[in-house]
Amino acid sequence: MKKLAVLISGGGSNLQSIIDSTQSGILKNIACVSVVVSNKPDVFGLERAKQSNIRAVGLDYNSLGETEYNKQLFEIIKNENIDIICMAGYLKKLPEIIVQQYKKKILNIHPALLPKFGGKGMYGHFVHEAVVKAKEKKSGATVHFADENYDTGNIIIQKEIDISDTDCPVEVAKKVLKIEHEIYPLAIKKVIERNI
Numbered sequence: 057m058k059k060l061a062v063l064i065s066g067g068g069s070n071l072q073s074i075i076d077s078t079q080s081g082i083l084k085n086i087a088c089v090s091v092v093v094s095n096k097p098d099v100f101g102l103e104r105a106k107q108s109n110i111r112a113v114g115l116d117y118n119s120l121g122e123t124e125y126n127k128q129l130f131e132i133i134k135n136e137n138i139d140i141i142c143m144a145g146y147l148k149k150l151p152e153i154i155v156q157q158y159k160k161k162i163l164n165i166h167p168a169l170l171p172k173f174g175g176k177g178m179y180g181h182f183v184h185e186a187v188v189k190a191k192e193k194k195s196g197a198t199v200h201f202a203d204e205n206y207d208t209g210n211i212i213i214q215k216e217i218d219i220s221d222t223d224c225p226v227e228v229a230k231k232v233l234k235i236e237h238e239i240y241p242l243a244i245k246k247v248i249e250r251n252i
Contacts, residue, residue, distance in 0.1 A: 058139040058248050059090040061132070063146040068092070068101020069233065070144035070165055070240055075108050077241035086248055090136045093129060095148050111136075117148065126151035133158075140247060143202060144240070147179060155204055162202040163247065164209070165240050167232045169216055170198040174207030184225035184232070193220040195228055197235040199243035213243040 060078075062071050071092060077083040092105035097114030105112035113132055117125045130153055133141065141154070143164040150162065166174060168183045178186065187195050196216035201209035215235050219228050 058087045061138040062092045062142045064094045064101040065147040068104045073237035164202040166198045169196045176206045184228045
C-alpha cells in the first residue's frame with residue numbers, strides 16, 4: 057500500500073477525487089492518503105481530509121515564512137514515510153530538498169494541455185482565460201511529474217476535450233475540472249505500477 061501526501065491550497069476537489077479513488081475506486085488497496093497539507097490553514101480541503109479521518113495540517117506560509125514553512129513541510133512528508141506526493145491545486149513551488157529526495161515521485165495536475173499554457177502565474181482561472189483568449193478549440197488537463205520548474209516535468213497522462221462550443225472561461229473551467237477528477241487517480245495508479 058503506497059502512502060500519499062496531498063498538497064493543497066484551496067477547496068480540494070481533486071483531493072476528494074483521490075480520496076474517493078483510494079476508498080472505493082481504482083486506487084483501493086494500492087494507495088491511501090496519509091496526510092493532507094495546505095499552505096493556508098483555513099481552506100475547505102483540510103475539512104475534506106478530516107471528514108475522511110485523514111491527518112490534515114494547515115501550515116500558514118505567510119506567518120511562517122518560506123524557510124520555516126519548507127522545513128516543516130519536509131519534516132511532515134519524511135515522518136509520514138510518504139511514497140508519492142500529489143500536488144492538487146497547490147500554489148507554492150516545492151523546495152529543492154523535497155524535489156531532489158522525491159524525484160519521479162511528485163505529481164502535479166495542470167488545467168491545460170501542457171506544454172501550452174503552463175509556467176509561472178498560469179494556474180486556475182488565469183489558464184482558462186488564456187485558453188479562451190487564444191481561441192483554442194481544445195483544452196484539457198495534464199498530470200505530470202513536478203521538477204524544479206513550473207509545469208516542465210515529464211507528462212504522465214493527458215486528456216483533451218472539445219471547447220469549441222464556448223468562449224466563457226468559467227464554462228471551460230467546469231469542463232476541465234471533470235477531466236482532472238478523472239485522470240488524476242489514473243496517473244497515480246500508473247506511477248504506482250510504473251506503467252509510464
